[in-house]
Amino acid sequence: MDGAINNGNWLERLTDALPKGRVLTSPEDRAAYAYDGTWGEAWPDAVVLAHSTGDVVTVLRIADEESVPVVPRGAASGLSGGSVPEQGGIALSLTPMRKIIEISPEDLVAVVQPGVVNLDLQKAAEPYGLFFPPDPASLDVSTIGGNIAENAGGPRCLKYGVTSDYVLGLEVVIPGGEILRLGGRSIKNVTGYDLVHLFVGSEGTLGVITEAILKLLPKPPARATVSAFFDDLDVAAETVVKVVTSGILPLTTELLDRVSIGVVEDFLHLGLPRDAEAMLLIAVNGELESVRRQASEVAGVCRRQGATGVDLADTPEEEERLWKARRSVSPALGRLRPHKLGEDIAVPRSKVPEMVRRVQEISEKWGLVIPVYGHIGDGNLHPTLACDRRDPKEMERVLGAAEDIFKAAIDLGGTLSGEHGIGMLKRDYMPLALPENVIARMKAIKQVFDPHGIMNPGKVFPE
Template identity: 50%
Template sequence: MAVVPEECLDSIERIIANKKRILQRKEDLFSYAYDASFGIHCPDLVLQPISTEEVVSIVRLANQFKIPLYPRGRGTSLSGGPLPVHGGIVLDFSLWNDKLIVDPDDSVAIVSPGVLTADINAKANEFGFMYPPDPSSAHVSTIGGNLAENSGGPRGLKYGVTKDYVIGLEVVTPEGEVIRTGGRTIKNVTGYDLTKLIVGSEGTLGIITEATLKLIPKPAATKTALILFDDLVDSGRAISRVLSSGILPSKMEIMDQASIIAVENYKPLGLPTDVEAILLLELDGHPYSIEDEMEKVKSVCLSVGGREVIIAKSDEEASDLWQARKLVSPAIVRIKPTKISEDATVPRSKIPDMFKRLKQIKEKYNIHLVVFGHAGDGNLHPNIIADQRDKEEMKRVELAVEEIFKASIELGGTLSGEHGIGNMKSPFIEMELGKEGLDMMKRIKRAWDPNNILNPGKVFPEPGQKLVLSNG
């Protein structure tokens, strides 16, 4: 474990004048040992920078003393992203939220790394715009974290993910230089696209200190439907059929029976618990056209085995329906305390096959598996609910997780649609990228970060690293 020498600490105290932003007490450090996954790794020091100058000086110092740096937003990562697996310093950016400027003439927002994602959309709405990326954690996660993870959300189906809305970045490199990538223009093909390289690099290639985000006009109206299915596989077929019928919903989310029951036990909303799956679908656009499209959605879903299509009559009814989807995560952790949240993603046409594979895995390993997620873009969230104290159960869970990864790769999919690799999925990354693909990424990392200062132990597997869930 890395330690921070006294000499280094003295310099830090000169860089960060306000001592309240230098955290050294054990109880403070321990609260940074967690994220929303379940590894526990305590840092040696936590700093809360609020300017590019502070970040530059800290990064240079870390290179001088060879101390690992771990950027952190709000710690909602589901893949261990901000955890200080090699000790060292956590850089907590949650206080750095002073800049949230909307420029309607250029249709952009300029933001500091610690701004909450939902606040960007809310501010854009005031000007008649929207910032489409909407991870379910948008009210509690930072734009810095979203950029580093290239986060997505329900609206990803129609509007894409974080990377599709970033046109410029200010980045502090792992050796402490400041670079600006892209700019304010929608088109820009000057040189390599470093913006896209940094977005999704999980804090391993640079520290994002400012972002310029593209905004788009807010649609005039939305309409929501709840569609009931007696057969899970039919719901998968309905997703493909709707999308190939010329309609592109803004959201298309799925909940299986286990997640419906969990939500009803947690907060009764009147969802039917005797169905195998429900789809929640939102259309957006002109009020007349979405009226028309909803009729088409209804007939397509009924033709592939849908039991019933319930259309929300008001915005209130629609938000009640979406509440069901939002409650899945808190509801399922009441079943058992440990939630292993995966985001295996497959091509849309393979959703029915993935459902079949998940059903087989559930039975084979006798695990409590709940499936929900952004079904429209093939991004399922198979969640395993277990108890970390039960070693025998966790062994079965490890095998099941590995098999879920294999299933998604075999079906032409990916290990992660949005949660990132972190240190949770790194043992499996070669399975998807191949040896040469992985090696090219390692070479990029070495070129950017020769001292391996920034977020070491993430994305790339450490020698002999395996998925271990049983000793947390």
């Protein structure tokens, strides 16, 4: 889809104010910044490659004066349409700002620019024996700015929490070009309102993150994984509860439902039991001795719960074999249908079996294949609707099923998104999840930072 170049003189002002080569307007460049990890697509009128906080200040000053939309952008791996420039304007790429400014083993912090890729931070922390716990599955491409703006999670969330738990301080630029320095590098900080965490998860709708102070942790030396199959979903969920209440806090607890197991088996022929109702993958980490003890205890709990095919892996190669099934659900679905709509609901842990059953009913009701997999320990599930988006009739069913899934999650005390954010894909469902007065307060907060509505307009809030 093409977008007309805005007629105002903002583009000329931008080009004059920024160093040469920062502003791109060729159709090829605009097309390359039109998408994210969803199937949303809209061309920006111009792309700006930010190399410094100063560049961002210039963009937000001119854009605010000229009322031009600004859509901050990291690696565009987002799964809710957040960095799609739906209303045109400026796609502001932060990826050139990829300096790791400091790693401090004394303070256990890293100071980074927003375009640093999560995996590059992990690699930089490694020689100090440290790591950054948030580990979205996209960690080899997604940026710290994007992780913060979406409050990204990952498999390690059960033990370590989400991105917001690791953000101590931020530098942000708000519309008009003002720079705010929020928080700092101390672990404790209760001086005034917690504006740092207002920006975490704000999906680029309040301002642009230009620097972050992040908390690091010492990296445990060992880990192991147990896999097990269950012929009853409730028993699988109970097993996770039994593990957690036995005094072991696993690093990761992942679930694949029967449909996911079948889809992976069709794809890889690993010999997975197609009649199993659930597969669990439970990883533990820590000191070597404690990991061995915890892993064998987890395997014991699984066996006592009646699991079959219980397997324990404590070398990276063996673990890789077990995790292959989990990692293959998404690619395996690609063989069934050309497209997929991946949902990201979260429910209380105790409601996971009921949620999976409801998705199975929804899949029958709409005649769609909907595998459910995800992070059973924190209740964040990814029912994924395989589809062909070129078929309008099928898409009607897909959207109907997606709405039913949201309603079921909310009915069970859960929510629309555990980690991917609202963006444009889920904004129309916000009134299902949040009361009107809460949405109104959120809009009022946006108004304070962004009175002219230039920051990622149209995202998060229902039309």
